[in-house]
Amino acid sequence: MAEEHGIRDSLSWLIGSTSKTEFFESYHEQRALHCGHGDAARFAELLGIGRIDEIISSTDLKPASLSMARSQPPIKRSNYTFSNGNIDRGAVIRHFQCGATIILNQLHLADARLARFCRSLEDLLSCRVQSNVYLTPPGSQGFGTHYDDHDVFIVQVSGAKKWRLYERPVDNPYSGEGFKAGVHDPGKLEQEFLLQAGDCLYIPRGLMHDASSHGDEPSLHITTGLIVRKWADLMLEAVSEVALRNPKFRRSLPAGFARPDFDEESLEEQFRELAKEFAEQADFSEVLSFFRASFVRERRPELQGALVDASLPVSNADLYERRPSLQVLLRHDDSEVVIVCPGGNIHFEKEALPGLQAFLAGEPFSKADFSDLEEEKRTETIRRLSAFGLVRRVSQ
Incomplete structure (x- = not known):
């Protein structure tokens, strides 16, 4: 995505x-x-x-x-x-x-x-x-x-x-x-x-x-x-990700490795070989994307005013804006749009993408920005954004 x-x-x-x-x-x-x-x-x-x-x-x-x-x-x-x-x-x-x-x-x-x-x-x-x-x-x-x-x-x-x-x-x-x-x-x-x-x-x-x-x-x-998350945390996650794809990393250490007469030199040779394969196979972008999404999901949502807004109608003239200091990720492909936000993921139809991009940009937006959606779905989309603390109504 x-x-x-x-x-x-x-x-x-x-x-x-x-x-x-x-x-x-x-x-x-x-x-x-x-x-x-x-x-x-x-x-x-x-x-x-x-x-x-x-x-x-x-x-x-x-x-x-x-x-x-x-x-x-x-x-x-x-x-x-x-x-x-x-x-x-x-x-x-x-x-x-x-x-x-x-x-x-x-x-x-x-x-x-x-x-x-x-x-x-x-x-x-x-x-x-x-x-x-x-x-x-x-x-x-x-x-x-x-x-x-x-x-x-x-x-x-x-x-x-x-x-x-x-x-x-x-x-x-x-x-x-x-x-x-x-x-x-x-x-x-x-x-x-x-x-x-x-x-x-x-x-x-x-x-x-x-x-x-x-x-x-x-x-x-x-x-x-x-x-903070440290480089060591990222590297450990990268090793785990490689191990899911490469069965060599999931093999047990050789039998008897703790014995004093074990051939340590051969064990180190295997270690160096695996380290080389890790350097070649580690997917930095995938691990970084996982860390970004995890950070955002673990945040606490800002819901002040959301309950009050839930009792109000959403008209064509109503403007909404992204909440201050809101950390979100917007991911999309040919089938759907996903907003990664505090508390988890919210899924939308792909036609909602232009309106969600307007929301992400931080400028006030309205139902009109979701013109590719049917009228009922425009209202429902804004209500969902409000319910999960992503947007707030602009005072007029």
Whole structure:
């Protein structure tokens, strides 16, 4: 099938005067970038302490949605949970008063603004983006020196934190190759600075760091994590794809290969031969297409307003537009058109292709763009696009 796709840009809000080209060439997966924007309210629209208060006091707090941390003295989960594992909200507030950091895990799954923020970054970076929120009381430190196994953007919403950056004991650690106290030495202190409200800090995975709140007010920041697919993931998928077509890769290792008297030289010869065949037979385009489609399908759809729109008629004058930060792929052949979108695939008749291309282009469109379809099918096509969160009605 022929394939078309489109993405939107959203990175500049975080990195400001640093160009995207400079970021990817000089910082991404290499070194930290401190972006001092000089605008305390820059990220205030994303979140505030009032919203944190509302979540803790009034929402259904799942046990995994909240945790607490304090460098010294450490805090145990049992200190702020009941015996059944549920969150003790009063204990959370009390331990915050005593210097513990409140952590709201994966808040983008429950907060619409953070969800849109993460979705906009996913659109540009082609990786899963998550957000954990940290509220640290004045003069406190949540964690000791450590590194993360994924890249992060620290978005300072309010208050301030003093950050200390050290060396990288592991260069781009693999997922799950986490920090181990006593094993990974932070090395020498490389940078120390104050992250003020409205500033942003990029930290590549593997870089040792720690931070403590500064000043008389609590520090509120969002750790935006980039969960990426790596070259190793792509290569493993490519090997699997070759193995489906080449039975040599599905044969067992020779009997007795683990014995000390086994002929290792002959085993290596077979290995080198298979590696050569893999290089000749690996289909990069097929594997990349699979990765693209998998990434898009795994995204969460944006459905806000879809239920309201479902109760309204679709007239010839109504205009619709592609939702912002929507990641989709459009594939088509002589028999049908398929839109790969968050949640799965949607199939359409081949006559819908011109209208779907107009939708993909991002400009407002109407039933008239589906002129190759019968009237009833034009309406049904737009309703399907709306129901699955791909389009929204344009206000007139």
